[in-house]
Amino acid sequence: MILIRHGQSEFNVLYAKTRVDPGIRDPHITELGRQQAAGSVRHLREFNLRRIISSPYRRTLQTASIIAEALSLPICVDPQVGEIAASVGEIGSPVSELSKTFGHVDFGDLPETWWPETEEQHHIDARSHGFRQKVRSIEDWPEVLVVTHWGFIRSMTGHDTKNCSIVRLDPHADHPGGGEVVAAEIS
Numbered sequence: 001m002i003l004i005r006h007g008q009s010e011f012n013v014l015y016a017k018t019r020v021d022p023g024i025r026d027p028h029i030t031e032l033g034r035q036q037a038a039g040s041v042r043h044l045r046e047f048n049l050r051r052i053i054s055s056p057y058r059r060t061l062q063t064a065s066i067i068a069e070a071l072s073l074p075i076c077v078d079p080q081v082g083e084i085a086a087s088v089g090e091i092g093s094p095v096s097e098l099s100k101t102f103g104h105v106d107f108g109d110l111p112e113t114w115w116p117e118t119e120e121q122h123h124i125d126a127r128s129h130g131f132r133q134k135v136r137s138i139e140d141w142p143e144v145l146v147v148t149h150w151g152f153i154r155s156m157t158g159h160d161t162k163n164c165s166i167v168r169l170d171p172h173a174d175h176p177g178g179g180e181v182v183a184a185e186i187s
Contacts, residue, residue, distance in 0.1 A: 001135060001144045001169055002047050003153050003179070004040060006055075006063040007033025008163045011089040021087040029062045036164035037066035043166055043183045049073055050143040054105070055082045055152070056114055057092055061102050063164070064147040068104070073145070076106040080131045083149035084124045085116035128155035135171040153179075 007029040014022035029037070044067060052075045054064040064075050083090050092115035095107050116123070135141050153161050157169055157179030169179040 001141045001146060001171060002044065002049065002182075003146045003148055003156065003167045003169055004044070004063070004067075005150055005153055005161045005163055005165050006057075006059040006147060007036040007066075009033060009059040009089070011059075011087075012163065021089070023088045025088050025091045026058045026093045027089055029059050033059070033063070033163065034066060037063040038070065040164045040166060040183070041067060041070040044071065044145065047145070047168075048143055049145045050140055051076070052145045052147060053078050053081060054147040055079070055149060056095075056098065056107070056110060057082060057090075057149070058098070058101075060147045060149065061098065061105060064145075065102065065104070067145065067147070074106065075102075075104065076108060077110055078131070079110065079114045080127050080134070081146055081148040081152050082115065082127075084151035086119050086151075091115055124151055124155045128152060132156065132171045141171055 009029050010027040011022060011024050013030060052064050052068055052073050054060045054075050054077055056077045056079055068075050094112050095110050099107055150161055153167060157167055159167055159179060159181055166183040167179045168182050
């Protein structure tokens with residue numbers, strides 16, 4: 001499977017300058033983030049992807065939508081691949097609101113309020129392990145793109161990734177760890 005971190009978000013820009021939570025709930029990607037997502041397509045074409053699994057946060061849905069349009073792929077949402085709940089940026093948006101903007105996305109049975117209510121530093125590893133187990137049973141896992149976050153990718157692979165970095169991961173490899181960075185930050 002292929003993991004990609006979302007494009008640069010409003011949160012990323014401000015946090016990089018101050019190292020303080022800027023208090024932006026469910027931030028959007030920036031113009032650079034849109035360019036990064038579009039630029040990642042040339043790297044992603046080589047994987048013969050069949051579908052996208054995305055975190056339900058706006059920044060991942062925006063990144064996934066840019067990629068999906070370019071590659072003609074369907075998108076479904078899985079909250080298991082969400083970010084570590086450690087800042088205001090991890091307070092999500094209700095499904096009713098997201099579905100108005102992202103009508104092309106399959107939200108399945110995602111509850112209206114799907115994001116963690118409290119910080120969950122220690123739960124990310126359990127979520128990534130659970131996702132790895134689930135993906136192992138998916139026959140086409142090599143053709144799946146997962147649009148996710150720094151914390152989730154780090155938990156799955158041990159890699160610290162930049163925006164729109166691409167990592168190839170065999171879900172049958174030992175947990176945690178594994179994965180090969182295919183493309184670093186796309187600019």
